[in-house]
Amino acid sequence: MRYLIAFLTLLSTATFAQDSTGYLEGNNVRALLSNRGVFFNDNSLGRPAYEFPKNSENHLVYANAFWFGAQTELGDLKIAAETYGVAGRDIYPGAITADGLAEAPETPYADDVYIISREEILFHSTNYTVWDYVAPDAITNWPAHGDVSMGLAENLAPFADLNGNGIYEPALGEYPEIRGDHAAYIILNDKGGLHTQTGGDPLGIEMHFMFYQYESADYLNNTTFVNLRVINRSSTNYPEFVVGNYMDADIGFAGDDQAGVSEDHSLVYAYNGDLTDEGTGPSPGYGENPPAIGIVGLNHVPAVYCLTDIEGMGDPVTPVDYWEALTGTGTCEVGDDPPGDRRMFMAAPSVSLNAGEVVCRDYAIINAWGGTPLENAAALEGIADDVIDFYAAEPNIYCEFFVSLPEKEEPITFELYPNPSNGSFAVTAEGNYDLSVFAIDGRLVYTKENNTGKTEIQLNVAVGTYVLVLENDAQQMTQKLVIQ
Ligand SMILES: [Ca+2]
Ligand SMILES: [Ca+2]
Ligand SMILES: [Ca+2]
Ligand SMILES: [Ca+2]
Incomplete structure (x- = not known):
């Protein structure tokens, strides 16, 4: 956790519109999401907001954010990143224009946190013709389409186009295409304002996040998935493009944690560095043998793993610092530090992201409980393997669905x-x-x-x-x- 947060929050809230937030709480995890680009954090109170078990007042994450870096054909650097969303920001709500300028509309568009359950979708499918049925807001307002007259892309969030006409029609029984039993959809961009976090040049990207959870009797009930689609809305080709996941995990009390890397399992993780979690603030604490938490790369093997704290990653300040962290060329010492406040970072391998293209990155946030902190950390490896297998068996339609398809082709008859x-x-x-x-x-x-x-x-x-x-x-x- 960070300590200046309450003070800095007062400074920053004056300049920005009210954040839109919502809880994804479909299983044993209660995760706060926002259109601010920082997740699992209660920005208004400066508190952790990845509660496990749900309703326990104990949390496993202080904040989770994503970093994006690109290099142009000319070698120019583009960076967008968030950490806690208090000292500065690079990431803003809503969709941006698809004409290559990647401009943000004056009034952010499709900028809410849209939360919907499988149950609501099934109920909608069977009841949409009933005269007094009112669809949930998230179905009615699902950001399926951008306003083309504003220059936005026609297709944004995936939906079931049952009559195949390319138009989202919830009144005809069409519905959001989600994964899991409960999902949240959030569209963000890096062109909605100045990059005050990194000082980097914007990439002109639109980021579509689908956070989702399953109700289950096994480890899935303690898991939150993240599907991230990054769309290059700019007219610039990026021969190199990298996404990193930055997580400040706090196992209850932040000051006694340890972290680790398991490259064979595409995993970074944090666990309590001693046997007892004392709790902090309104959290009662996990007591003896607290759980461990990890992030797993699902559709990619991460190329960079980094632990300790943000300073240990080479103290990213300039855009070059962030690029070095993303590409693993900066310093990152795990060391034999005594237990303390740990942060984790992992970055996907560099890929090309040309103008108009889409890249997908999928993650699972898992936890393990029931043994000593070290046993829990070790148990995460088996859970990481299981969740990768589970993910691989799902129909993988979310990267291809609509967005990456050519929009001007004649439809197949x-x-x-x-x-x-x-x-x-x-x-x-x-x-x-x-x-x-x-x-x-x-x-x-x-x-x-x-x-x-x-x-x-x-x-x-x-x-x-x-x-x-x-x-x-x-x-x-x-x-x-x-x-x-
Ligand atoms: Ca339709
Ligand atoms: Ca702790
Ligand atoms: Ca302790
Ligand atoms: Ca921490």
């Missing part, structure tokens, strides 16, 4: 007949295409690749509504499929 059907139907389309069918809860129930012309399908699934996805090299189309 295809026929689905009969629909509704008893499970026996045919799809006819031009060219070579892949077919998948998803249940309404996102489960993949059928897939067949490399089809041409007419494809006969016999589905043995429960009666209900499904989503057929037809995909070729260039595009993806969806159609509601009803089995009676």
Whole structure:
């Protein structure tokens, strides 16, 4: 944790509009999210806000933020980063223009924290035609589309386009496309204001965060996932682009913690450095044998791991300092320090992110409890492996869905007949295409690749509504499929 926060918060709140915040609390974790670019932190009180177990008043994270760095073809450096959101900021709410200028509208657009559950979506799907049904705000106001007249991209947050017309129509039963049982969607950018945190030049990126949780009887009930899509809305190509995840984990009381790295498991973690957590402020403390927490890279093996504290990472002050931290060229000493206030940082490998392109980074925040602090830390490795396997088995549609698809191509025309059907139907389309069918809860129930012309399908699934996805090299189309 940081100590000047209450004072600095007073200084900074005068200059910015009210933050939009919301709790994701779908399982045994209660996580505060905001459109401020700093997560799991109660910015107004300067307090940790990743509560585990829910309603215990004990927390495992003080703050979590993301760092973004890029180099242009000419070698110019671009940096956007947050730590605690109090000394300065680089990241702002809402979508930015898709015309290559990457400008933020005067009034931020699609700048809320949108929180929705699978249960609400299912209820919406079955009740949207009922005369007195009122859809939850997050379904009605889901930021599926940007205002094209403002220069924003047509497609922002993913949704189930059941009639395949490219338009989000909740009144026709369409709904947010989420992962997990509970999800929060937040759109941020780095062009909404000055970069007072790093002093870096903006990248012109739009960041789409989906935080999500599963209700479960196993470790998933203690896990929060993060799906991050970064879209380069600028007209500049970035041959090198890096995302880092900066977390100030506090296991209850911040002053007696330790941290570690497990490269074989794509994991950084923190645990209590002695046997007892004393608690702090309004937190009663975990007492003996407090839990450990870790962050896992799910769709990438991190290239950089760093521990200790922000000073130990080479005291990032200038944009070059941040770039060195992101690329692992700065100093980062783990050392044999006595227990204290630990921070963790991990960065993905550099990739290219050209104008208009999208990069996805997925993470899981896991914890382990039940043994001594060191045993809990060791148990995180097995949980990291499990969560990577779990993630890999999920249908991975979130990076491709809408945003990375060319928006100006002619839509693929295809026929689905009969629909509704008893499970026996045919799809006819031009060219070579892949077919998948998803249940309404996102489960993949059928897939067949490399089809041409007419494809006969016999589905043995429960009666209900499904989503057929037809995909070729260039595009993806969806159609509601009803089995009676
Ligand atoms: Ca539609
Ligand atoms: Ca502690
Ligand atoms: Ca202690
Ligand atoms: Ca800490």
